[in-house]
Amino acid sequence: xxxxxxxxxxxxxxxxxxxxxxxxxxxxxxxxxxxxxxxxxxxxxxxxxxxxxxxxxxxxxxxxxxxxxxxxxxxxxxxxxxxxxxxxxxxxxxxxxxxxxxxxxxxxxxxxxxxxxxxxxxxxxxxxxxxxxxxxxxxxxxxxxxxxxxxxxxxxxxxxxxxxxxxxxxxxxxxxxxxxxxxxxxxxxxxxxxxxxxxxxxxxxxxxxxxxxxxxxxxxxxxxxxxxxxxxxxxxxxxxxxxxxxxxxxxxxxxxxxxxxxxxxxxxxxxxxxxxxxxxxxxxxxxxxxxxxxxxxxxxxxxxxxxxxxx
Amino acid sequence: xxxxxxxxxxxxxxxxxxxxxxxxxxxxxxxxxxxxxxxxxxxxxxxxxxxxxxxxxxxxxxxxxxxxxxxxxxxxxxxxxxxxxxxxxxxxxxxxxxxxxxxxxxxxxxxxxxxxxxxxxxxxxxxxxxxxxxxxxxxxxxxxxxxxxxxxxxxxxxxxxxxxxxxxxxxxxxxxxxxxxxxxxxxxxxxxxxxxxxxxxxxxxxxxxxxxxxxxxxxxxxxxxxxxxxxxxxxxxxxxxxxxxxxxxxxxxxxxxxxxxxxxxxxxxxxxxxxxxxxxxxxxxxxxxxxxxxxxxxxxxxxxxxxxxxxxxxxxxxxxxxxxxxxxxxxxxxxxxx
Numbered sequence: 235x236x237x238x239x240x241x242x243x244x245x246x247x248x249x250x251x252x253x254x255x256x257x258x259x260x261x262x263x264x265x266x267x268x269x270x271x272x273x274x275x276x277x278x279x280x281x282x283x284x285x286x287x288x289x290x291x292x293x294x295x296x297x298x299x300x301x302x303x304x305x306x307x308x309x310x311x312x313x314x315x316x317x318x319x320x321x322x323x324x325x326x327x328x329x330x331x332x333x334x335x336x337x338x339x340x341x342x343x344x345x346x347x348x349x350x351x352x353x354x355x356x357x358x359x360x361x362x363x364x365x366x367x368x369x370x371x372x373x374x375x376x377x378x379x380x381x382x383x384x385x386x387x388x389x390x391x392x393x394x395x396x397x398x399x400x401x402x403x404x405x406x407x408x409x410x411x412x413x414x415x416x417x418x419x420x421x422x423x424x425x426x427x428x429x430x431x432x433x434x435x436x437x438x439x440x441x442x443x444x445x446x447x448x449x450x451x452x453x454x455x456x457x458x459x460x461x462x463x464x465x466x467x468x469x470x471x472x473x474x475x476x477x478x479x480x481x482x483x484x485x486x487x488x489x490x491x492x493x494x495x496x497x498x499x500x501x502x503x504x505x506x507x508x509x510x511x512x513x514x515x516x517x518x519x520x521x522x523x524x525x526x527x528x529x530x531x532x533x534x535x536x537x538x539x540x541x542x543x544x545x
Numbered sequence: 546x547x548x549x550x551x552x553x554x555x556x557x558x559x560x561x562x563x564x565x566x567x568x569x570x571x572x573x574x575x576x577x578x579x580x581x582x583x584x585x586x587x588x589x590x591x592x593x594x595x596x597x598x599x600x601x602x603x604x605x606x607x608x609x610x611x612x613x614x615x616x617x618x619x620x621x622x623x624x625x626x627x628x629x630x631x632x633x634x635x636x637x638x639x640x641x642x643x644x645x646x647x648x649x650x651x652x653x654x655x656x657x658x659x660x661x662x663x664x665x666x667x668x669x670x671x672x673x674x675x676x677x678x679x680x681x682x683x684x685x686x687x688x689x690x691x692x693x694x695x696x697x698x699x700x701x702x703x704x705x706x707x708x709x710x711x712x713x714x715x716x717x718x719x720x721x722x723x724x725x726x727x728x729x730x731x732x733x734x735x736x737x738x739x740x741x742x743x744x745x746x747x748x749x750x751x752x753x754x755x756x757x758x759x760x761x762x763x764x765x766x767x768x769x770x771x772x773x774x775x776x777x778x779x780x781x782x783x784x785x786x787x788x789x790x791x792x793x794x795x796x797x798x799x800x801x802x803x804x805x806x807x808x809x810x811x812x813x814x815x816x817x818x819x820x821x822x823x824x825x826x827x828x829x830x831x832x833x834x835x836x837x838x839x840x841x842x843x844x845x846x847x848x849x850x851x852x853x854x855x856x857x858x859x860x861x862x863x864x865x866x867x868x869x870x871x872x873x874x875x876x877x878x879x880x881x882x883x
Contacts, residue, residue, distance in 0.1 A: 236754050256699065261547075272699065272702075289669065337718035343657050360774055368800055373560075374559075374563045374564070374752060377560055377563075377564060377859075377863060377866060378564055378567060378859070378862070379564075379817055379820075379821060379855065379858035379859055379861075380821060381820075381822075381824060382821060382824065382854065382855055382858050383567070383571070383663075383855065384570075385824070385839065385840070385843055386571060386572070386851055386855065387571060389843045389844075390571065390572070418633060433743060452846065474704070478710055480708060480710070481708060481825060482711065484710045484825065484828075485824065485828060485840060486709075486840075486844075487843065497710075500710060500711070500714070503830075504714075507714055507717065508717070508722055509719075509730065511718050511722075514714050515715075515718075518708075518710075518714055519710035519711075520714070521708055522707045522708065522710060522711055525706040525707075525708070526703060526706040526707070529705075529706045530702060531823075533702065
């Protein structure tokens with residue numbers, strides 16, 4: 235579909251200056267995106283969660299680390315909307331605080347994966363000499379058993395990093411690097427695929443013929459054209475990074491229990507799940523909602539940004 | 546076909562070496578130490594001798610080759626010997642990989658004790674998910690944009706968005722706590738001897754299998770759907786219809802067979818992944834499988850066990866990659882010649 239319905243009725247009355255709305259690629263994509271109700275719902279949910287996590291501490295002023303044994307294991311009430319844990323710490327405050335860490339892990343790990351993945355995909359696709367070796371390497375990385383290796387790597391390198399960067403920062407650097415390092419391969423493959431097909435296009439040929447340098451062709455001509463794919467991959471990789479972080483933390487090998495993230499909240503409260511289910515339900519629901527929202531959004535973005543998918 | 550399979554096997558070998566090297570290097574670089582669990586009052590010289598006896602003073606390449614020999618030659622021989630009872634070579638003198646914590650028990654024995662539980666749960670979940678996911682995906686594709694399609698698509702996205710550790714917790718809450726249908730923990734000492742224990746075994750397996758299968762159904766059905774949609778648009782479908790074939794024939798004989806090609810690959814490639822997922826499920830339901838063994842040995846710094854379990858996962862990945870490639874070659878002759 236080249237013209238989206240409704241917005242462009244060609245002006246038949248000659249002579250009258252009708253202002254046509256200027257349309258851009260992104261404007262077009264937005265129109266397309268809005269049609270997908272689930273994607274919009276996902277975007278809305280995600281904004282809500284991000285705002286809640288960012289602004290939460292300013293509105294809900296409860297210390298997530300304050301221990302109050304007298305108020306231990308209280309079910310959700312007006313005073314503690316998400317209840318309290320076994321030490322009487324407020325679960326809502328802990329979920330907000332944990333959400334900040336979980337979401338930033340997702341974003342930073344995504345950035346690492348995207349930078350590495352795009353660079354490798356771009357070089358492999360554009361420079362034929364490198365293609366074979368880079369893709370071999372990518373395929374080998376893909377065959378590594380991810381979760382088990384992540385677990386082992388986490389447990390082995392946790393202490394040295396913790397000494398270097400401190401308790402919280404050390405764990406953050408560790409988790410983010412490991413997830414990023416193991417997460418770039420799908421992006422690299424996708425980028426390579428589209429670079430290979432873009433390389434055959436006339437505009438690249440034209441650029442080569444007028445004498446544009448290889449570097450410029452890569453950055454100025456090819457990269458902007460694969461932006462759409464990168465954005466979709468980035469969105470989905472935030473979701474998978476959050477999922478991986480919480481899985482590691484849930485197995486007790488991500489963030490240490492005294493640093494609340496959604497995953498480690500589940501880990502530290504897992505023994506109370508029968509007696510006081512709210513301790514695990516709220517963090518679990520938050521993780522699930524976030525990932526669900528991002529995945530719905532990612533699907534919508536894919537449809538909106540990839541014109542070939544449109545019907 | 547023969548040369549195609551041979552080529553695939555030849556490319557699988559370097560992959561296996563790469564993975565084994567990553568695993569070896571990861572653990573060789575780690576600060577863990579077999580003497581760490583010995584009493585601190587032990588004099589340094591004795592600790593040093595323990596290290597030497599374990600070969601820790603050798604240079605890294607030597608250790609890698611010896612380690613590889615252990616995994617690729619010695620232990621498989623031991624396993625075969627144990628399974629068949631036939632003595633091969635001088636088995637008494639053959640070095641064994643032993644656990645650092647479980648009183649020096651051979652690691653293979655530890656793994657063998659736990660493998661059946663994992664295989665049962667994982668295998669059943671996988672079978673169940675294929676049986677459900679493929680028809681759902683194909684039907685959703687056939688009725689594209691129908692109510693069935695949109696509902697199954699939404700459920701699929703939910704399925705792979707919900708982390709297994711949360712669905713596990715949720716399922717325990719609903720079926721074990723509220724409804725009281727199934728036990729919340731896996732009874733690992735249960736021996737299936739009669740009908741009652743069999744029922745008990747089935748009951749305790751339902752929840753872990755359900756959790757694992759739900760995730761897998763979501764992934765496979767989405768894939769089956771998009772692959773079928775692609776095939777439904779092909780010219781050969783139109784040809785089949787126009788020569789008067791019934792819809793049933795068109796879909797079952799032509800579309801399904803062709804669209805299953807990538808699905809088979811996905812299924813084969815997903816098997817190692819589901820073992821990874823089983824780590825979480827085993828942890829939630831306290832199933833004593835190899836996933837739990839991995840977690841325990843990581844926590845107790847039992848490197849030989851960790852290495853063995855990782856190697857088993859790695860070999861699984863490579864073997865199933867190979868199976869996927871070969872299956873692809875059989876199903877789609879075009880692949881063989883490219």
